[in-house]
Amino acid sequence: MSTIKDVSxxxxxxxxxxxxxxxxxxxxxENRQRIDEAVEALGFRVNRNAxxxxxxxxxxxxxxxxxxxxxxxxxxxSALDRTLRDxxxxxxxxxxxxxxxxxxxxxxVLCNNNVDGIVLAAQHVSARELNEIRNARGSEMPMVLVDxxxxxxxxxxxxxxxxxxTYGAVEQLINAGHRHIGIIVGPLxxxxxxxxxxxxxxxxxxxxxxxxxxxxxxxxxxxxxxxxGRYDFESGYRxxxxxxxxxxxxxxxxxxxxxxxxxxxxAAHERNIILGKDIGFxxxxxxDLCRIVSPPLSIVxxxxxxxxxxxxxxxxKRMAGETLPHPQVIRLKSYLHNRxxxx
Amino acid sequence: MSTIKDVSxxxxxxxxxxxxxxxxxxxxxENRQRIDEAVEALGFRVNRNAxxxxxxxxxxxxxxxxxxxxxxxxxxxSALDRTLRDxxxxxxxxxxxxxxxxxxxxxxVLCNNNVDGIVLAAQHVSARELNEIRNARGSEMPMVLVDxxxxxxxxxxxxxxxxxxTYGAVEQLINAGHRHIGIIVGPLxxxxxxxxxxxxxxxxxxxxxxxxxxxxxxxxxxxxxxxxGRYDFESGYRxxxxxxxxxxxxxxxxxxxxxxxxxxxxAAHERNIILGKDIGFxxxxxxDLCRIVSPPLSIVxxxxxxxxxxxxxxxxKRMAGETLPHPQVIRLKSYLHNRxxxx
DNA sequence: AGCCGAAACTAAAACGTTTCGCTATTGTCT
DNA sequence: AGACAATAGCGAAACGTTTTAGTTTCGGCT
Numbered sequence: 119m120s121t122i123k124d125v126s127x128x129x130x131x132x133x134x135x136x137x138x139x140x141x142x143x144x145x146x147x148e149n150r151q152r153i154d155e156a157v158e159a160l161g162f163r164v165n166r167n168a169x170x171x172x173x174x175x176x177x178x179x180x181x182x183x184x185x186x187x188x189x190x191x192x193x194x195x196s197a198l199d200r201t202l203r204d205x206x207x208x209x210x211x212x213x214x215x216x217x218x219x220x221x222x223x224x225x226x227v228l229c230n231n232n233v234d235g236i237v238l239a240a241q242h243v244s245a246r247e248l249n250e251i252r253n254a255r256g257s258e259m260p261m262v263l264v265d266x267x268x269x270x271x272x273x274x275x276x277x278x279x280x281x282x283x284t285y286g287a288v289e290q291l292i293n294a295g296h297r298h299i300g301i302i303v304g305p306l307x308x309x310x311x312x313x314x315x316x317x318x319x320x321x322x323x324x325x326x327x328x329x330x331x332x333x334x335x336x337x338x339x340x341x342x343x344x345x346x347g348r349y350d351f352e353s354g355y356r357x358x359x360x361x362x363x364x365x366x367x368x369x370x371x372x373x374x375x376x377x378x379x380x381x382x383x384x385a386a387h388e389r390n391i392i393l394g395k396d397i398g399f400x401x402x403x404x405x406d407l408c409r410i411v412s413p414p415l416s417i418v419x420x421x422x423x424x425x426x427x428x429x430x431x432x433x434x435k436r437m438a439g440e441t442l443p444h445p446q447v448i449r450l451k452s453y454l455h456n457r458x459x460x461x
Numbered sequence: 462m463s464t465i466k467d468v469s470x471x472x473x474x475x476x477x478x479x480x481x482x483x484x485x486x487x488x489x490x491e492n493r494q495r496i497d498e499a500v501e502a503l504g505f506r507v508n509r510n511a512x513x514x515x516x517x518x519x520x521x522x523x524x525x526x527x528x529x530x531x532x533x534x535x536x537x538x539s540a541l542d543r544t545l546r547d548x549x550x551x552x553x554x555x556x557x558x559x560x561x562x563x564x565x566x567x568x569x570v571l572c573n574n575n576v577d578g579i580v581l582a583a584q585h586v587s588a589r590e591l592n593e594i595r596n597a598r599g600s601e602m603p604m605v606l607v608d609x610x611x612x613x614x615x616x617x618x619x620x621x622x623x624x625x626x627t628y629g630a631v632e633q634l635i636n637a638g639h640r641h642i643g644i645i646v647g648p649l650x651x652x653x654x655x656x657x658x659x660x661x662x663x664x665x666x667x668x669x670x671x672x673x674x675x676x677x678x679x680x681x682x683x684x685x686x687x688x689x690g691r692y693d694f695e696s697g698y699r700x701x702x703x704x705x706x707x708x709x710x711x712x713x714x715x716x717x718x719x720x721x722x723x724x725x726x727x728a729a730h731e732r733n734i735i736l737g738k739d740i741g742f743x744x745x746x747x748x749d750l751c752r753i754v755s756p757p758l759s760i761v762x763x764x765x766x767x768x769x770x771x772x773x774x775x776x777x778k779r780m781a782g783e784t785l786p787h788p789q790v791i792r793l794k795s796y797l798h799n800r801x802x803x804x
Numbered sequence: 805a806g807c808c809g810a811a812a813c814t815a816a817a818a819c820g821t822t823t824c825g826c827t828a829t830t831g832t833c834t
Numbered sequence: 835a836g837a838c839a840a841t842a843g844c845g846a847a848a849c850g851t852t853t854t855a856g857t858t859t860c861g862g863c864t
Binding site: 121122123133134137138141164165166167168169170171172173 | 849850851852853854
């Protein structure tokens with residue numbers, strides 16, 4: 119592999135001149151040609167390791183996601199990558215496959231590989247750990263959280279207005295006449311799950327529906343209308359069945375992410391329950407799905423593209439050294455695809 | 462940020478000793494403690510740029526995929542990452558979002574960033590370009606193609622036995638009594654699309670069914686039973702409708718990837734056509750989907766995990782310098798989930 | 805023709821590691 | 835105790851860039 123020294127020898131110019139030209143500096147027209155010719159002849163390509171060693175910048179950004187098998191994150195990444203690329207950065211994506219240790223490891227590896235910034239959809243990692251990672255290098259590593267925030271970790275974040283997302287969904291169900299409304303949320307230590315639960319609660323309260331407990335069972339206990347899943351297919355499937363097996367099942371259901379929606383829809387099919395008709399239903403994210411199933415499902419769509427783009431924009435500002443006074447927290451609105459069942 | 466020099470000063474040992482210890486070498490127990498203490502006290506972390514500059518290795522692998530919004534690739538990546546990680550490598554994933562220029566750019570950027578190897582699901586890039594990229598560095602960059610091969614590019618590859626996948630699918634439809642069988646394939650310059658089409662043709666030939674042209678139209682022309690889509694949702698949707706709008710529509714259909722299957726299923730729903738009952742149907746990849754829809758769909762499932770794992774294993778061998786005589790081409794079997802419709 | 809300032813160029817040091825070729829130290833065996 | 839082999843530790847050079855501070859070149863003025 120030829121180096122800048124070879125180019126120097128070949129062209130008869132000094133290292134510094136070559137370097138300057140390569141980085142956009144001015145050289146005499148004659149020398150410009152000599153350099154171009156040398157570069158061409160030698161097949162020279164700048165060694166980014168050496169460059170980064172000097173400049174302390176890699177022009178790369180690390181992106182850490184819980185999984186890459188879900189369209190939600192794919193879409194975020196796509197828009198994010200585009201935004202960063204337009205500014206000359208390359209993004210490297212890692213998935214931690216929902217694994218706690220892997221999440222931490224990926225973050226560490228990225229830092230060690232000297233990315234200039236990090237975009238993270240955090241799940242298990244603690245505020246303390248994140249702070250440690252952010253400060254592992256001399257200066258504070260630019261960092262943006264997407265989708266999920268970590269309690270106690272002060273950081274730029276791009277998130278959905280989850281509270282209003284479920285509020286709106288539940289409100290619609292209430293307006294359709296439902297009073298016994300169940301919800302399947304994710305693990306409550308994930309911020310989105312918590313917020314979505316709060317939105318559900320608030321909607322019920324605002325409409326004067328008792329939320330503390332579900333309908334009375336024959337044994338005098340209340341049945342829980344808030345079921346906590348794990349944001350995966352099986353959770354949706356199982357919890358849906360739990361609901362339907364109750365003595366007094368809810369007449370409507372809100373399911374709060376992609377995989378669980380898929381699971382719930384599957385379970386409904388197996389039980390010959392027609393969603394939207396036999397029971398009220400609002401899912402999340404599965405926009406394709408709601409076209410496929412008949413009758414079409416009501417679905418909360420999250421602005422994934424916008425989320426990626428905003429994350430990129432904020433990160434770019436931070437990496438450019440722009441020192442915004444407070445952490446930027448951008449809360450994006452979701453959109454409720456409201457399909458009302460007609461006979 | 463503290464360097465190995467700081468560790469050296471703090472511990473009173475030489476650079477060389479510290480470095481040796483950090484790389485797994487032996488030092489006296491006493492010194493071992495001094496170093497550990499210094500590292501801890503200074504918060505030292507090795508600068509991988511500097512290390513890579515010396516060693517010419519980064520212990521990273523670049524993974525380039527057409528998209529990250531499809532579970533198929535997510536699953537491949539997941540298994541691939543696991544395999545590489547177990548061997549101490551980190552994988553960085555890029556998507557080129559089906560874009561030709563981006564595909565080339567991502568490959569170049571990865572090479573410039575000195576990854577030790579590349580895993581690529583290639584789409585538009587030519588054999589010439591790939592060769593250029595592979596040889597851009599001094600030595601030949603280890604490289605493995607997954608899912609798709611590039612005609613004329615000699616390279617280790619992990620692919621599906623696409624021919625037999627569609628052969629089996631079509632065979633099943635024939636056995637169910639169908640004679641007018643249509644297929645929606647992808648762009649024919651993608652190897653998988655081509656192979657799947659050949660499998661379709663061969664099955665028809667083997668069963669003595671004319672394949673050259675579709676059923677006769679009233680104007681004396683034949684209708685084309687092979688429709689070429691673009692492997693996306695809209696293609697599946699549109700081509701399905703094309704088929705159904707024919708004067709003499711096929712009685713069975715094979716749709717050859719995830720997104721197009723989704724599109725076809727959607728179109729079928731909109732036309733109130735029950736797949737598996739009203740017409741024979743075999744889709745690809747959408748294994749979740751086939752549980753959801755009733756009656757369940759017949760689906761060809763591709764061994765994505767195995768594909769990722771094998772790709773990792775082959776790449777590891779190459780990166781270890783193992784000089785296998787010929788390019789390894791591993792052809793994995795797909796699995797046909799055969800759901801026969803019962804009234 | 806001679807001078808000036810700007811623009812282009814250069815030499816050399818530095819970035820943080822690894823590694824080569826030695827020397828110093830240790831432990832073992834007679 | 836002495837000698838020897840093995841092991842540990844060391845100094846310095848090298849990896850391929852960028853950058854600082856200083857030098858040369860050049861064209862335009864008077």
